[in-house]
Amino acid sequence: MIDLYFWTTDNGYKARHMMEESGLNYTIKPINLKEQEQFDPDFLKISPHHKIPAIVDHDGPNGETITLFESGAILKYVGSKMINRLYPDDVVSQVSVDQWLFFGSAQFTTIAQQFGFFMVRSAIDIPEAKSHYEELMKDMFTCLDLELLNREYIAGDYSIADISMYSDVRVYGVDKFIGFGAYPNLKRWFSSISQRPAVHKAWGPY
Numbered sequence: 001m002i003d004l005y006f007w008t009t010d011n012g013y014k015a016r017h018m019m020e021e022s023g024l025n026y027t028i029k030p031i032n033l034k035e036q037e038q039f040d041p042d043f044l045k046i047s048p049h050h051k052i053p054a055i056v057d058h059d060g061p062n063g064e065t066i067t068l069f070e071s072g073a074i075l076k077y078v079g080s081k082m083i084n085r086l087y088p089d090d091v092v093s094q095v096s097v098d099q100w101l102f103f104g105s106a107q108f109t110t111i112a113q114q115f116g117f118f119m120v121r122s123a124i125d126i127p128e129a130k131s132h133y134e135e136l137m138k139d140m141f142t143c144l145d146l147e148l149l150n151r152e153y154i155a156g157d158y159s160i161a162d163i164s165m166y167s168d169v170r171v172y173g174v175d176k177f178i179g180f181g182a183y184p185n186l187k188r189w190f191s192s193i194s195q196r197p198a199v200h201k202a203w204g205p206y
């Protein structure tokens, strides 16, 4: 059994999407960020930088309990543990998945969060910050769209690399933010992943 420490944010949904794809038993432990629950001392023992998502696997390696934070690390761990692996076994495929997984975690979501902050949550309107992050978002959408021209999924077969980017494409692909008009391949990728039963469950009520 895996405990998933979750809240309804892009990174939270990445991990929940992964758990649904895995078919492994898991329980959602909500960490209400609006109530600052991420600073609870018990949660900080699991996730020292007060961030969701995090997991506790009570059936970890050698049958021992293991804790894990950082969405990319969680995707990789769960992807390696599941039966129909979404993290491949062979090194050449791993390299391909890893580079896009790290792009998803370190680049794509990091910029998307800043874009979201200045577009939605900032108490003051800063047009320069908005246009700066909008350009960066469009640049990343363009990159993904070009990559997906000749591939169904970002690293070949559907994998944790796709999961690492799906949530922010879902949140910011809508017309009021970036939109899909200039990115037909990314739109096709997004529609295909959106139809997966695991995605319906992951983005549904809990």
Ligand SMILES: N[C@@H](CCC(=O)N[C@@H](CS)C(=O)NCC(=O)O)C(=O)O
Residues within 6 Å of the ligand: 009, 010, 011, 012, 033, 038, 049, 050, 051, 052, 053, 069, 070, 071, 072, 105
């Ligand atoms: N690099 C981390 C980022 C996680 C992250 O930014 N989590 C946010 C929600 S999306 C959070 O928990 N924020 C609460 C806080 O910083 O106190 C990951 O990929 O898991």
